[in-house]
Amino acid sequence: MKRFALILMLLASPLAAVQPDEVLDDPALEARARELSKGLRCLVCRNESIDESNASLARDLRILVRDRLLAGDTDAEAVAFIVDRYGEYVLLKPDNSGANWLLWGAGPLMLLLAGGAGMIYLRGRSKAAAPGDTPLSAEEQARLDDILKE
Amino acid sequence: MERGQPAPYNHGMTTELGHFALILAFAVAIVQMIVPLIGAHKRWPGWMAVAEPAAGAQFVLTALSFGALTWAFVVSDFSLNVVVANSHSAKPMLYKISGTWGNHEGSMLLWVLIVTLFGAMAAWFGGGLPPTLRARVLAVQSAIAVAFFAFIIFTSNPFLRLEVPPFDGQDLNPLLQDPGLAFHPPFLYLGYVGLSMAFSFAVAALIEGRVDAAWGRWVRPWTLAAWIFLTIGIALGSWWAYYELGWGGFWFWDPVENASFMPWLLAAALLHSAIVVEKRESLKSWTILLAILAFGFSLIGTFIVRSGLLTSVHAFANDPERGVFILAIMAFFMGGALVLFTLRAGAMEAKGVFGLVSRESALVVNNLLLAVACFVVFVGTMWPLLAEMFFDRKLSVGPPFFNAAFTPFMVALGLILPVGSVLPWKRARISRAMWPLRYVFVLALAVGGLAFVMQTGRSMLGPMGLFLGAWLVSGTVVELMQRTGRGDNRLGRLRRLPRADWGKAVAHGGLGVTMAGIAGLTAWTVDDIRVAQIGQPFDVGSYTLTLTDVQELRGPNYLSTTGFVTLSKDGSEIAQMTPEKRFYPVAQMPTTEAAIDYNLLRDVYVVIGDQQDNGGWTVRTYIKPMTNWIWIGCALMALGGLLSLSDRRFRVAAGARKFSAVPAE
Numbered sequence: 001m002k003r004f005a006l007i008l009m010l011l012a013s014p015l016a017a018v019q020p021d022e023v024l025d026d027p028a029l030e031a032r033a034r035e036l037s038k039g040l041r042c043l044v045c046r047n048e049s050i051d052e053s054n055a056s057l058a059r060d061l062r063i064l065v066r067d068r069l070l071a072g073d074t075d076a077e078a079v080a081f082i083v084d085r086y087g088e089y090v091l092l093k094p095d096n097s098g099a100n101w102l103l104w105g106a107g108p109l110m111l112l113l114a115g116g117a118g119m120i121y122l123r124g125r126s127k128a129a130a131p132g133d134t135p136l137s138a139e140e141q142a143r144l145d146d147i148l149k150e
Numbered sequence: 151m152e153r154g155q156p157a158p159y160n161h162g163m164t165t166e167l168g169h170f171a172l173i174l175a176f177a178v179a180i181v182q183m184i185v186p187l188i189g190a191h192k193r194w195p196g197w198m199a200v201a202e203p204a205a206g207a208q209f210v211l212t213a214l215s216f217g218a219l220t221w222a223f224v225v226s227d228f229s230l231n232v233v234v235a236n237s238h239s240a241k242p243m244l245y246k247i248s249g250t251w252g253n254h255e256g257s258m259l260l261w262v263l264i265v266t267l268f269g270a271m272a273a274w275f276g277g278g279l280p281p282t283l284r285a286r287v288l289a290v291q292s293a294i295a296v297a298f299f300a301f302i303i304f305t306s307n308p309f310l311r312l313e314v315p316p317f318d319g320q321d322l323n324p325l326l327q328d329p330g331l332a333f334h335p336p337f338l339y340l341g342y343v344g345l346s347m348a349f350s351f352a353v354a355a356l357i358e359g360r361v362d363a364a365w366g367r368w369v370r371p372w373t374l375a376a377w378i379f380l381t382i383g384i385a386l387g388s389w390w391a392y393y394e395l396g397w398g399g400f401w402f403w404d405p406v407e408n409a410s411f412m413p414w415l416l417a418a419a420l421l422h423s424a425i426v427v428e429k430r431e432s433l434k435s436w437t438i439l440l441a442i443l444a445f446g447f448s449l450i451g452t453f454i455v456r457s458g459l460l461t462s463v464h465a466f467a468n469d470p471e472r473g474v475f476i477l478a479i480m481a482f483f484m485g486g487a488l489v490l491f492t493l494r495a496g497a498m499e500a501k502g503v504f505g506l507v508s509r510e511s512a513l514v515v516n517n518l519l520l521a522v523a524c525f526v527v528f529v530g531t532m533w534p535l536l537a538e539m540f541f542d543r544k545l546s547v548g549p550p551f552f553n554a555a556f557t558p559f560m561v562a563l564g565l566i567l568p569v570g571s572v573l574p575w576k577r578a579r580i581s582r583a584m585w586p587l588r589y590v591f592v593l594a595l596a597v598g599g600l601a602f603v604m605q606t607g608r609s610m611l612g613p614m615g616l617f618l619g620a621w622l623v624s625g626t627v628v629e630l631m632q633r634t635g636r637g638d639n640r641l642g643r644l645r646r647l648p649r650a651d652w653g654k655a656v657a658h659g660g661l662g663v664t665m666a667g668i669a670g671l672t673a674w675t676v677d678d679i680r681v682a683q684i685g686q687p688f689d690v691g692s693y694t695l696t697l698t699d700v701q702e703l704r705g706p707n708y709l710s711t712t713g714f715v716t717l718s719k720d721g722s723e724i725a726q727m728t729p730e731k732r733f734y735p736v737a738q739m740p741t742t743e744a745a746i747d748y749n750l751l752r753d754v755y756v757v758i759g760d761q762q763d764n765g766g767w768t769v770r771t772y773i774k775p776m777t778n779w780i781w782i783g784c785a786l787m788a789l790g791g792l793l794s795l796s797d798r799r800f801r802v803a804a805g806a807r808k809f810s811a812v813p814a815e
Binding site for chain 2: 041106
């Protein structure tokens with residue numbers, strides 16, 4: 001419960017996210033920094049990017065991202081710099097290396113699989129019989145006979 | 151009882167009666183789980199007839215038990231452990247009541263209350279069902295109740311007492327003290343648990359060994375009701391996150407959000423495939439499987455939330471014993487149902503025959519996209535766990551992944567929807583069906599194009615969203631007009647269209663509105679962060695804001711730092727806004743209360759932060775275009791569902807009409 005309260009405090013503390021003193025003078029650089037921050041995870045929070053988080057660690061990371069950009073890093077270099085130090089856990093969008101292809105491929109593969117199965121089913125349905133020659137079931141036949149007799 | 155007084159003795163009786171009623175309901179549920187099932191097997195009417203009064207009794211007993219717990223919260227009975235941990239005598243009455251389900255034990259009691267409520271409704275309104283099917287449905291529903299009664303009584307009993315009651319409680323988490331969130335869990339649970347009804351019908355049909363059009367008609371209202379509740383519950387939660395968490399996000403792809411979103415996707419698929427069963431007697435085994443899986447995802451959702459396995463801001467419980475119990479429940483019901491499915495599904499012979507291009511095929515594609523989208527969310531949610539267990543990698547899967555991997559399926563769904571919904575049943579010609587949509591397509595292109603021209607150098611997301619929104623909304627209008635045929639008095643005929651047609655149109659239009667809103671908000675939000683000096687105006691977008699004053703104020707159970715902000719445009723004042731940061735002393739927790747100026751075209755969203763050394767205050771301002779479209783769209787979807795639910799054929803089906811092998815209409 002204590003940890004939960006701590007998480008909530010970090011989440012809900014009024015001094016949310018990016019502070020005015022962090023903002024870079026160059027709007028283009030700042031925009032890039034914001035974009036990168038949205039893809040980096042706040043390590044002490046749950047499912048929050050450093051752009052949204054108000055933990056002090058997130059603030060440090062935001063400043064680090066801006067420092068790297070000021071030093072002339074490209075976006076990829078700045079991210080790589082942070083991943084080198086904090087591990088791939090900081091990436092909110094996992095890369096597609098190694099087993100991660102399973103994650104990224106899950107949707108397309110499943111779509112192919114299900115699409116294939118669906119196609120076979122639909123073809124089967126459309127070939128099963130021409131319209132009108134579906135035979136009546138025994139029940140229906142009996143009912144039809146009843147009606148005709150009346 | 152006066153406020154602020156602990157009341158351990160004079161309410162003791164109510165609490166004990168509630169506890170007793172819970173145990174009695176458990177006993178009734180066990181009987182209802184076994185006797186009707188044997189009765190249906192042996193064709194003994196007396197044994198089958200047990201189900202109906204038992205379902206009623208079970209519901210009444212559980213309601214009494216829940217009522218007793220609510221009463222304990224209302225009078226602040228601090229002899230109860232849950233009340234101490236989640237309430238406080240100074241809390242407003244609304245949150246005392248909502249505190250009943252704002253904790254693990256109470257929320258599970260609400261869960262099982264809803265299970266029994268649905269069971270009782272099936273017993274009371276299920277007069278038209280064949281007796282064996284009804285007995286089996288109620289028995290399966292009761293089996294679910296038994297599992298959760300056992301879970302509550304053995305691992306999460308809300309009626310546990312404290313020997314020495316404390317003087318006051320520890321308060322409900324202040325984030326949860328909000329009207330939006332007070333009613334978010336009950337709606338979600340009505341949705342989750344509503345799917346248990348579809349599950350019970352599916353399992354009963356498998357035991358019965360037959361699925362026909364009538365079955366499709368019976369299962370659809372329950373699915374529809376569950377889906378409506380899920381829609382409302384998810385929308386409330388998302389709206390709450392938007393205004394309460396303080397940075398105006400509306401969806402975080404948090405495991406707990408995903409837990410409610412996956413059943414929603416499958417319920418949407420299920421209520422479409424049940425149409426095919428009802429109208430065309432096809433897709434039977436798939437529909438059964440979907441009904442099982444949809445409830446399975448509800449159980450997974452309950453498991454994720456209640457076990458804390460994928461801990462998130464929402465996961466309140468971190469107790470492994472409870473997690474294992476729910477996992478066992480899940481394994482039993484899913485395993486059992488799927489085994490039954492593999493044994494019996496082969497017997498579900500499809501009758502309807504249809505061409506490759508037809509309404510049936512379109513609904514198959516709808517199901518495909520929704521199910522695969524749900525699978526993507528599932529894999530993304532579980533991947534951090536799987537990667538750590540099997541590949542020894544500690545990684546995160548966050549919003550950027552879901553936005554990239556999930557969105558294409560929804561775009562595809564939006565693109566095919568208007569086409570699919572005008573295709574005729576059985577056999578269609580695509581060119582002929584699409585011809586009336588040509589103006590719609592041009593209109594949607596124009597709207598998207600306009601958005602593209604008006605924005606400069608940004609992503610395609612906004613124009614794409616507006617295109618889809620226009621395509622869906624105007625597509626439904628054209629479809630409705632088509633239904634009225636030609637000639638005079640089309641307006642009159644439009645009014646007399648079946649409610650189901652109106653429901654379909656409103657819900658599909660709502661989806662378009664929501665899609666446009668999400669795209670607009672995501673693509674075109676403007677934000678501004680600064681230190682504002684009191685009395686000095688500043689510009690954000692085309693608006694001017696002035697922080698006129700900051701005051702320390704006092705609320706019923708919190709302290710507040712309130713900023714007073716004047717919002718104006720072109721020199722004229724639009725609104726006075728009061729962003730707050732609050733501090734709840736009992737829970738020792740701060741919260742943010744954003745000030746929002748709502749508008750159909752945009753929200754202006756202001757958050758106040760801390761005072762800076764130079765005397766100014768940190769102020770965060772966001773201009774969020776089209777935000778309210780998201781929830782208006784959700785409301786339309788729910789309304790569409792309601793219209794559909796009130797359609798004549800369901801009322802007829804639910805009524806006393808006797809079962810016949812040949813469905814009417």
